[in-house]
Each structure stands twice: as structure tokens, then as C-alpha cells.
Amino acid sequence: xxxxxxxxxxxxxxxxxxxxxxxxxxxxxxxxxxxxxxxxxxxxxxxxxxxxxxxxxxxxxxxxxxxxxxxxxxxxxxxxxxxxxxxxxxxxxxxxxxxxxxxxxxxxxxxxxxxxxxxxxxxxxxxxxxxxxxxxxxxxxxxxxxxxxxxxx
Numbered sequence: 001x002x003x004x005x006x007x008x009x010x011x012x013x014x015x016x017x018x019x020x021x022x023x024x025x026x027x028x029x030x031x032x033x034x035x036x037x038x039x040x041x042x043x044x045x046x047x048x049x050x051x052x053x054x055x056x057x058x059x060x061x062x063x064x065x066x067x068x069x070x071x072x073x074x075x076x077x078x079x080x081x082x083x084x085x086x087x088x089x090x091x092x093x094x095x096x097x098x099x100x101x102x103x104x105x106x107x108x109x110x111x112x113x114x115x116x117x118x119x120x121x122x123x124x125x126x127x128x129x130x131x132x133x134x135x136x137x138x139x140x141x142x143x144x145x146x147x148x149x150x151x152x153x
Contacts, residue, residue: 005128006069010116067115069128074103076113081105088136089129091122098122104136 028051035043068075073082085106092100092114098121103113117125129135 003071004068005071005132006124007067008117008121009064009066011064065115069125069132076115081113083132086133088134090136090138091117091126092140093122101125 028047031047032044035041035047065077066075073080074086075081081103087104087106089104090102091098092102096119098117098119101115101117101122103115105111105113
């Protein structure tokens with residue numbers, strides 16, 4: 001039987017205001033109309049498809065994600081990741097506040113998995129993870145990731 005070293009849950013739901021949805025919907029409608037009027041029907045279809053897929057994924061995903069650090073693997077939601085599939089990990093901070101645990105994966109199509117943490121969780125994980133995985137302390141949020149985080153995308 002394997003042991004659980006640490007576990008936590010985090011809320012993965014985006015807390016967006018109604019104004020955010022009004023602005024996003026206005027932009028989507030404006031783009032569809034603009035591309036339709038300029039006879040770029042394919043772009044109108046693509047924007048509509050992307051908006052629909054984003055809405056579908058957001059409404060059908062779990063609001064709370066449970067993460068378990070086991071002796072042999074990491075369990076994130078319903079998925080298991082063996083340590084051999086993970087290259088390294090990084091704690092990403094925004095000033096002095098822990099923001100994310102980033103797992104750098106071996107897979108080509110799934111490069112990084114970002115898990116929300118706080119300072120207490122980061123302190124506990126910094127005691128556990130170095131014995132299981134290699135740490136990459138050089139990861140930071142890129143400009144695009146900061147913008148995505150700010151806009152709650």
C-alpha cells in the first residue's frame with residue numbers, strides 16, 4: 001500500500017462578474033458581425049466555435065480539484081501521473097505570495113500542469129517534493145500568463 005504524503009483542494013472556478021460576460025459576449029458578437037460583413041465567413045464560424053467550446057468546457061468542468069501527492073504518483077482530479085512522467089516542478093510566486101505549483105511534464109502535447117497553491121501549501125510541498133522530483137527554480141509567469149491571470153481567462 002502506498003502512502004499519501006500531502007493533499008489539498010483548490011477552487012478552479014473563475015469568479016467573473018456579469019460585466020466580464022457582457023464585455024466578452026459583445027466582443028464575440030462584434031467580431032462575428034465584422035467578419036460576416038467583410039465576407040470572411042470562416043473567421044465568423046471559428047470565433048463562434050471557439051466561444052461555444054470555451055463556454056462548454058467552463059460549464060462542464062469540476063469547480064474544485066483535489067490533488068494528492070502519493071509515494072508513487074501525483075493524482076490530480078481523476079488523473080494519475082507517475083513521477084517518471086514529470087521532468088521537474090516549480091513554485092511560482094507573485095511577489096511573496098505563492099501562486100502556482102507548475103509540473104513540467106515529459107509529454108509533447110501536455111507540457112505544464114499548473115496547480116493553485118497558497119503560502120501554507122507551498123511551504124509543505126517544499127519539504128516533500130525535493131525528495132520526489134527535481135526542482136526548477138527559474139520558472140516565472142510570462143507576460144501572457146500575467147495578462148491571462150489578470151483578465152481571468
